[in-house]
Amino acid sequence: MTLPLTDMLVAQRAHRIQIDTLPPELVPANAGTAYQVQTETVRALGRVGAWKVQPYPENGEPFAAPILEGTIFPGKAVLEASRFPRTAIEAEVAVKLDRGFPQRREAYTTQDLAEAIGSTHLAI
Secondary structure, eight states: OOOOHHHHHHHHHHOOOOOOOOOOGOOOOHHHHHHHHHHHHHHOOOOOEEEEEEEOOSSSSOOOEEEEEEGGOOOHHHHHHHOSOOOOOOEEEEESSOOOOOOOOOOOOOHHHHHHHEEEEEOO
16 A cells, blocks of 8 residues: 555656645655655656765755656657656766665765765766
């Protein structure tokens, strides 16, 4: 059983409907619930091809969001505007990692992450 917000997001994607505001009762109460919605939504929509990570905030953990494999277009691509209900361009710095990060007890360090970066790229 999925959360109601998950169902709304999956339907939105399937029907290309823009969501301007969420009903207050669907807004996740905490990060754990937001990540649950994220996990359920990705499970319904496809494979993860990359991750987007917010820079570390001053106090707290960074947030991460998956980028679906089907929405990654390496190199030059022509995209149909009808696939995107609201078109906006956001510049990003993307990195390709030379290795994975298996789960382990101790946290990975900034140095571990820096050493795993194989290349950097401009992404939109």
